Amino acid sequence: MKYSPASPCREHDIDSWAIETDVAIVGFGGAGACAAIEAADANANVQVFELASAGGGSTALSSAEIYIGGNGGTAVQRSCGYEDSSDNMKAFLEASFGANTDPDKIDDYVKGGAAHFDWLVRMGVPFKHSELKQRAIVALTDDCLLFTGSERAWPFHLAAEPVPRGHNLQVEGDNGGPLLMRILTEQVSARERISVHYEARVLTLVVGEDGAVVGLIVRIDQQELAVRVRGGVVLCAGGFCMNEAMVRRFAPTYAEGLVPIGNPGDTGTGILMGLGVGAGVVNMHECFVTLPFYPPASLTYGIFINDKGQRFINEDTYHGRVGHAALAQQRSLSNRVYLIADVEAYGDYETINFLQAPIVGTGETIEELEAEIGLPEGTLVETLTRYNADAEAGEDRLFHKSASWLRRLEPPLVALDCTIGRGAFYPFFTLGGLDTLPSGEVLTAQRRPIVGLYAAGRTAAGIPRTAAGYASGMSVGDATYSGRMAGRSAAAAVLP
């Protein structure tokens, strides 16, 4: 029989159940691992089905910073002298996601976050009680706490008191993801109630007469097996950035010229399985995207411009917010985006950069640079004249870049071409998925829970809803937390 994720199997078509369990988990990344641990610790028997030959998912490929705080602050925030009330964190997250916000999820996360951090510590995840002060994408030292988002930048600093919430694991280099998943995998292995099946492709869900999810079909060793669940199925199968057709259909803004980041299993299968049983999907058009222009932090002294020579963002904001704005420019009225920097910052760029934007202009004068990159005459001169006057006065009256990142941009200057398709690195992954409650219960389009179905991580639409409000660590924070909530809910649904 030919199974297809979006077309569920009917219970009466199942001849026999090969496996019966309390909770079945689809995907063994950060969300799936946490769901399994939490379900087992609630006395449920758990079967985990992982497509790949090993667990880890996209979490293992990430830096695994954890964006977390609230409740007065995590142990590390408090050690480093920061208080972080739940209200303050909530105000920041609501400002970050605006109309896209899921207020219930945010409310739950800012209240449960500090306790989630303690849980990670109990699992054995190491965090040093130290702070890294530089502007960075990831901590390359083993220090823990850093600002990973736009907390100190306009307009966010007006909405909430800036507090660092990125928690880096105690490990040198960009190695947080592998370490986190090794620890979580050990925790899974230590629990007898959990069985993990690798190279196990879940093909579709099984629904009962009343529309409830009662199991799934999985292919293991070329055998298609029916799995019956007493509590529920937890979909932790990642997002859909690796499914080009789905990106084109649901998030078309991101379909051309960007680079998907994730694991090969991020093909949206979990989302399709949910849709097949009547789930609602939300936020499908939004992705994380970035222009990773720092390090070097000194490029923050530069300015981004469009092909009219206009600035369009405060450059001291999070790199993902800059990427989102640069993409918006190019999807509407600008064919080009440039980063204009002085030679001092460019020297740093030659030493280290992830941006990979080619240098396309150097000018001994502004006029020369303007002509070299083909801007309408006088536009860059006007923009820089105004910017330099504002830099001198210590106030960016147009875009409100912080005074600490203002310095006159004096020739010679360089232009880095940040236009999509001309070399600059624009990675993306998806932020849309199944609509869920904070408990992980999957909802219909009318927000009624579908009995027996749960989702977590990027299979669900979680806390982070747009690159314009993203901060590093939000997705791993959300995945590990939402995984736990979903695992707990599925375990609680098992009849005694």
Place this chain on the structure above:
Amino acid sequence: MKYSPASPCREHDIDSWAIETDVAIVGFGGAGACAAIEAADANANVQVFELASAGGGSTALSSAEIYIGGNGGTAVQRSCGYEDSSDNMKAFLEASFGANTDPDKIDDYVKGGAAHFDWLVRMGVPFKHSELKQRAIVALTDDCLLFTGSERAWPFHLAAEPVPRGHNLQVEGDNGGPLLMRILTEQVSARERISVHYEARVLTLVVGEDGAVVGLIVRIDQQELAVRVRGGVVLCAGGFCMNEAMVRRFAPTYAEGLVPIGNPGDTGTGILMGLGVGAGVVNMHECFVTLPFYPPASLTYGIFINDKGQRFINEDTYHGRVGHAALAQQRSLSNRVYLIADVEAYGDYETINFLQAPIVGTGETIEELEAEIGLPEGTLVETLTRYNADAEAGEDRLFHKSASWLRRLEPPLVALDCTIGRGAFYPFFTLGGLDTLPSGEVLTAQRRPIVGLYAAGRTAAGIPRTAAGYASGMSVGDATYSGRMAGRSAAAAVLP
């Protein structure tokens, strides 16, 4: 029993069928009427269920311009001296909708459009073989052909030869919608195979064991009746702009400060019913939105600016594209949007306007106006100095407004506040819905047809996909055409 659109009824729960028919149509607006006529003309028996006490839907409330062409041109286009190849129209539509494009639907529409126009004429819809040359939102004369989109504006004129495709009905004033629906209703009434039920609320779909749609539940006279279909159910129940919760969830950009336009039944019920049986939905985040700043056409000589004094659009483009850009400004980095006009244009504005934007500044000098509306010093001066120089030279080097709409903006000048929530009229309606084939077949998220289910009009994601590429008449053109295709497909699905 409590029914809910997104939770279908199971066939085995139906005790008896009150009505059996070949084709059931949900909603009697433009799409539903055309679906009914076409299905009946293919020898199917048809039952139409309409929520309201009378038919018409949002089509009856609209101007009912029909955006149509291709195949060498409609009879009216050819009479007025325009050729319009299908390839040319396709190039325009693809440029209009960019990454959001559904290429199959566009291909089908540009090939079938001229014949669809002939069909409307055969139904008795009157079109005068004449052209209206002024820049207008709707024709208030009984003339037919007009440019209703951005065909002549940058960048569209580079992608396709500009041809007018808006077809206004032969009726004085803004009365096309009522006339179109009166004619279509008469055609429906004249067909014995069609029964129309008013005040009939379809509650949910009925699905068979294999997931196919086999009927629906409708409430008529406080009775809940099961309707069995042999061919299919055609969902023509409109969009979801009147469902605030759905707008907030699926199209959050449009949830605050805008005015929904449509009929009270545009609550997304058809889309929810499709989702409940496993349909895929696409383009849910996109809406038509506009800033109806013309008439008077002379305001096109003005410029739109943000709160940094920057222009952001060529003002000679379609008002919906301007509305989309103005909204984008306000959803990202600008708290205000203004339209700067000279006193000549403002005089026209005082005579006629739909915009309702309040005047918030008048300046004998540019500096005075700039200060009055609180722009950073020098910004408006720079923008206008450049604009005026470009106007004099006859070339808008930044935004490419056509030379015919360039004239120096000399003080005294006025500023109209086009900021959301300060008076300016920002109407919107939704452009997302069920994913369908050009045939009207509703697809799962993996694009497999759901047996027995069809959709048309704004319940489906059709030709128009974003306000940034919209032209007046696209939605009624698409609704009437897609209604016919869906009605024909459902009739053809009836087993002989």
